Amino acid sequence: MSIIDGYRCSQTLFTAVGLKLFDHLTKEELLLEDLANKLNLPHLPALERFLNACIALKLIQLDKTNKKYSNTPSSNKYLVSKSPDTLTGYIGHNSQSSYLLWTKLPNAIHENAPQWQKTFNTIHGEEFTFDSFYRDENTEALFMSAMHGLGLTCFPAVVASIDNFQQFKTFCDIGGATGCLAITACKANPNLQAIIFDLPRIEKHAVQYINQTSADIRNRIIFQSGDFFRDPLPRADLFTLGRILHDWNDEKCQILVEKIYRALPEMNGAILIAEKLLVEDKSGPVTANMQDLNMLVATAGRERTCPEYKELLEKVGFKNIKCFWTGTYLDAIIGYKSN
Template sequence: SQSELDYPFKLLEYFNGFRVSKVIFSACELGVFDLLLKSQEAMSAQRVAQELGTSVDGMERLLDALVGLEILEVERAEGTAFYSSTDVANLYLAKGSAKSLHDMIVYRSQTIYPLWNNMVDAIREGKNQYEKTFGLPSEDVFQAIYRSEEEMLKFMGLMNSSWVLDGHDVVTAFDLSRFQRIVDLGGCTGALANELARAYPASSITVFDLPEVVEAAQKHYSQEDNRVAFQSGDFFRGEIPSADLYVLARIVHDWSEEKCLALLKKIYETCQPGGGVLLVEALLFENKRGPLMVQIFSLNMLVEAEGKERSPSEYTNMLNKSGFRDVQVCRTGKSYDAILAIR
């Protein structure tokens, strides 16, 4: 086979990565997948363009690229191309489907993509890029993320959509049935709390988050189970509710080691002996040589937060420094993994 030195196939494919993302994101934002799902029949580019109010030429190129990516299918009849969705597009890319990743895509396209445009500065300065990207002060990350109600809801949509894919795996990575009172600190929309309620019928779960998030979660996200309750507060500044198990899903990766230790120590002090803490994060390999996606997530945390992705031993060290023992690590094989530690 030809080597990369003869012709840089792999490099050229990498260079194109952002364009591939934007093809899919644009189709999502324009409503292509929703229209094709609703129509139930193959449609010409002209009809799709007409329904969605776009140029015919632009839509035809977009649909052809989606066929190239094997996200749409095409057949020709009487000289016209008719496009239809694949099962994968219907399941994951259409807005209304049970496993829709639409909200993940909107956030990546409209917020993360512009932030990544300033990656060079993020690396030079070693800090997030809200100021350059959106003209916002960058000291309080969640004040920047929640700069308007619309932005807060978009972020909550992003958070919610991850657990459509990984929720069940992370809550069943360990048998948590002995923990009856569970508090999900920074539990956002309650998506993971609902997964916990489903997996552990004898447990009750409190979602603890900032007041504006709790209010929006109760207004916009229905909780399937009356064992899921909400409580507002600030886990850095105030008291946290007492519980047998504290869940921190994608919380530790947001913050510096110093802030994480302060939070973990507060949890340790509030927790009874035998109680625990469950960290849910995307784990780096111990030698940091992968997984590639987690290495890329870690750059993402640089450009949009204060933290980073860490290896199991880095989490274990923080847990031990906070007083926790019996640290167990479970890689789920999906995007997010789980670490359980006991007081």
């Protein structure tokens, strides 16, 4: 039954974030009538039923003595839009894009193709691009916020999985978006110089997030514009791919990792991949299988197993490849140019 009814929980959360419920409750405890006024909702019985559902999901709480509603500690941390750890962008992206794409899952299975055109009437050529993710400024900003929020929950564990991370001096995050992985890496290695390599339209987003960090961090991060399939890559001794390869088919992934291999120095060069790993028989974990289907409806890619990533990297010459299950939403795969 929990699988059948799962969408109800998602929609309750999506609606609460869309109403900015948690933003109002982080400022002060509120009575039902006051909260209704803040949210501009005229029907108290309907709002009360909705709030009861949020309480049942442990999203908010009610003081039965003074009859006032407030956020839970987790909601204050993850569901308030101005929180440094907010996941509201990720929730908004799922609500406004992913949830709708999933209604076309039967089509995606039948066609083996992403469903942006059928869902949003967008126009594509024969090859998948990220134009649909960036179809307007608001959607683009929401997607950036989504990836940043998710990265905050995963990238520290991904970086921590690397032995002797201090050996690296120059770092390039391919498709680095807001710089979340670059920021995390610079915090872990005080001598690291980082490059975010992404499309020109993404620079304004990266600058926004990087400027929120301390001077010690932001002074060691630069943004370099480019298309990682078409343009030359910067020089670095560690290249990272955070949720990039799962967007593309094997042929495209092969092209990209080979390009990275050629850009690395002969000694002490490495590639770090952050993706959710499937077990070898692809029967789990559930989060990886669900993300794999998300790639089916949204991109040209898929989730992979550790042996599949090893084969991909070994084909272009990487050695000493290791996979690390981090216990977070993303795992880590690292390979070296030399032993």
